[in-house]
Amino acid sequence: xxxxxxxxxxxxxxxxxxxxxxxxxxxxxxxxxxxxxxxxxxxxxxxxxxxxxxxxxxxxxxxxxxxxxxxxxxxxxxxxxxxxxxxxxxxxxxxxxxxxxxxxxxxxxxxxxxxxxxxxxxxxxxxxxxxxxxxxxxxxxxxxxxxxxxxxxxxxxxxxxxxxxxxxxxxxxxxxxxxxxxxxxxxxxxxxxxxxxxxxxxxxxxxxxxxxxxxxxxxxxxxxxxxxxxxxxxxxxxxxxxxxxxxxxxxxxxxxxxx
Amino acid sequence: xxxxxxxxxxxxxxxxxxxxxxxxxxxxxxxxxxxxxxxxxxxxxxxxxxxxxxxxxxxxxxxxxxxxxxxxxxxxxxxxxxxxxxxxxxxxxxxxxxxxxxxxxxxxxxxxxxxxxxxxxxxxxxxxxxxxxxxxxxxxxxxxxxxxxxxxxxxxxxxxxxxxxxxxxxxxxxxxxxxxxxxxxxxxxxxxxxxxxxxxxxxxxxxxxxxxxxxxxxxxxxxxxxxxxxxxxxxxxxxxxxxxxxxxxxxxxxxxxxxxxxxxxxxxxxxxxxxxxxxxxxxxxxxxxxxxxxxxxxxx
Numbered sequence: 001x002x003x004x005x006x007x008x009x010x011x012x013x014x015x016x017x018x019x020x021x022x023x024x025x026x027x028x029x030x031x032x033x034x035x036x037x038x039x040x041x042x043x044x045x046x047x048x049x050x051x052x053x054x055x056x057x058x059x060x061x062x063x064x065x066x067x068x069x070x071x072x073x074x075x076x077x078x079x080x081x082x083x084x085x086x087x088x089x090x091x092x093x094x095x096x097x098x099x100x101x102x103x104x105x106x107x108x109x110x111x112x113x114x115x116x117x118x119x120x121x122x123x124x125x126x127x128x129x130x131x132x133x134x135x136x137x138x139x140x141x142x143x144x145x146x147x148x149x150x151x152x153x154x155x156x157x158x159x160x161x162x163x164x165x166x167x168x169x170x171x172x173x174x175x176x177x178x179x180x181x182x183x184x185x186x187x188x189x190x191x192x193x194x195x196x197x198x199x200x201x202x203x204x205x206x207x208x209x210x211x212x213x214x215x216x217x218x219x220x221x222x223x224x225x226x227x228x229x230x231x232x233x234x235x236x237x238x239x240x241x242x243x244x245x246x247x248x249x250x251x252x253x254x255x256x257x258x259x
Numbered sequence: 260x261x262x263x264x265x266x267x268x269x270x271x272x273x274x275x276x277x278x279x280x281x282x283x284x285x286x287x288x289x290x291x292x293x294x295x296x297x298x299x300x301x302x303x304x305x306x307x308x309x310x311x312x313x314x315x316x317x318x319x320x321x322x323x324x325x326x327x328x329x330x331x332x333x334x335x336x337x338x339x340x341x342x343x344x345x346x347x348x349x350x351x352x353x354x355x356x357x358x359x360x361x362x363x364x365x366x367x368x369x370x371x372x373x374x375x376x377x378x379x380x381x382x383x384x385x386x387x388x389x390x391x392x393x394x395x396x397x398x399x400x401x402x403x404x405x406x407x408x409x410x411x412x413x414x415x416x417x418x419x420x421x422x423x424x425x426x427x428x429x430x431x432x433x434x435x436x437x438x439x440x441x442x443x444x445x446x447x448x449x450x451x452x453x454x455x456x457x458x459x460x461x462x463x464x465x466x467x468x469x470x471x472x473x474x475x476x477x478x479x480x481x482x483x484x485x486x487x488x489x490x491x492x493x494x495x496x497x498x499x500x501x502x503x504x505x506x507x508x509x510x511x512x513x514x515x516x517x518x519x520x521x522x523x524x525x526x527x528x529x530x531x532x533x534x535x536x537x538x539x540x541x542x543x544x545x546x547x548x549x550x551x552x553x554x555x556x557x558x559x
Contacts, residue, residue: 084436093433095430105434115415
């Protein structure tokens with residue numbers, strides 16, 4: 001469904017700081033996949049997500065969504081295919097706008113916006129209904145500014161916004177890493193629930209090996225801009241942290257990954 | 260003496276405050292909604308005045324002249340937006356460049372450095388010829404204009420495009436991932452803002468009876484001062500409050516200035532006084548190490 005073909009991305013090309021972030025990656029994401037991506041710092045995880053989302057274009061290779069080439073398509077024109085959640089919980093919502101205004105904007109993902117009212121009365125009941133699912137009491141606070149919410153609440157709201165107009169592919173960029181452990185757990189459970197209920201194809205970058213093993217049907221490890229391994233199905237579900245360390249410990253100099 | 264100055268300054272502050280309030284409203288759209296520090300204002304204000312003055316003296320009906328002035332202001336704002344988004348010129352520099360270019364453009368439009376409008380029929384002439392105190396119809400007219408523009412702005416900022424524009428200033432990355440071209444939003448917002456500013460320039464020129472190439476100097480600082488005063492009163496929680504703060508703040512600002520002039524402030528020191536006012540308003544929160552007072556701006 002989404003294909004990265006022989007992608008290479010080099011930062012500061014031709015200077016002394018030249019860095020090959022992605023080195024000839026080929027990856028096929030199939031419909032229904034829930035892929036977890038791990039790798040140490042600088043392995044190219046976030047770069048790979050940015051390339052898929054169109055934040056910048058690759059130096060070589062092509063990206064296809066449903067067989068149409070999107071390699072050079074800017075970020076905002078891929079929006080109707082992609083949903084994205086960032087590590088910073090403040091990145092997914094507009095703080096000075098209200099909860100319902102944020103939801104209404106997500107309602108129109110990838111659509112042409114006009115001079116109709118931003119919020120339709122009929123949708124408001126729907127917003128209230130889906131906010132109940134979060135169990136955070138937000139359904140009574142539709143007109144509160146998002147700046148009044150905590151990081152965990154904002155990240156949950158961002159997840160909910162994805163469900164309003166379902167993307168073909170959901171990109172999660174270490175989206176629980178900046179939250180405290182308890183909140184991170186809640187947000188991760190919500191993520192799992194939303195992905196399952198909507199049968200969303202997703203890619204989740206994580207710094208946490210246990211998380212990468214526990215969730216998803218497929219796991220990819222990146223190292224120095226290349227795919228180190230790509231396992232799925234039974235092999236993936238049988239995987240343990242110890243085994244990964246035994247097989248790839250040499251490359252995993254980053255201890256944070258193992259906890 | 261103080262009390263009589265106080266009351267005598269009220270009509271003139273209302274008249275000027277409402278007319279200049281549209282400048283503050285324009286600055287709200289750029290500085291507050293888009294978080295874009297747009298300095299085009301100092302050039303687009305006299306641009307509106309220049310266009311209206313030239314066209315009216317050429318015999319074009321005042322209403323059409325004003326429409327032309329607004330369109331010119333809109334285009335000037337779009338140019339600044341273009342310099343910033345497409346040519347990647349820093350937002351402050353883009354505004355300064357346009358402001359400088361507009362100085363020459365305004366001289367070209369007028370053909371000289373000023374045009375007087377006292378002897379020609381302007382949009383305000385019928386109001387001035389009414390058999391009542393001049394202030395009453397003029398203030399009523401400016402009040403209606405300011406109110407209409409405020410309400411239109413409030414409405415626009417609650418449409419789908421309006422939401423996208425507000426989100427562009429608030430969280431550019433977020434709204435881009437939702438499929439909005441933030442460059443277009445920036446250009447459109449700057450256009451609307453400078454359209455308002457040019458409208459203000461066009462009205463002020465007709466009100467004071469002349470257009471002068473130097474009438475825009477310090478306009479951005481005066482507008483900022485107005486917004487700061489207004490926000491101190493109404494806060495900035497909602498769009499409606501922001502736009503109300505701009506108009507009311509502008510009236511109070513003009514009131515303080517005219518009162519100061521009556522009490523002996525030299526007109527030559529006016530811009531310095533305004534500048535100091537803005538420095539104090541922006542600086543005091545920083546000195547107190549408050550986070551909230553900080554102006555959130557893109558590209559600076």
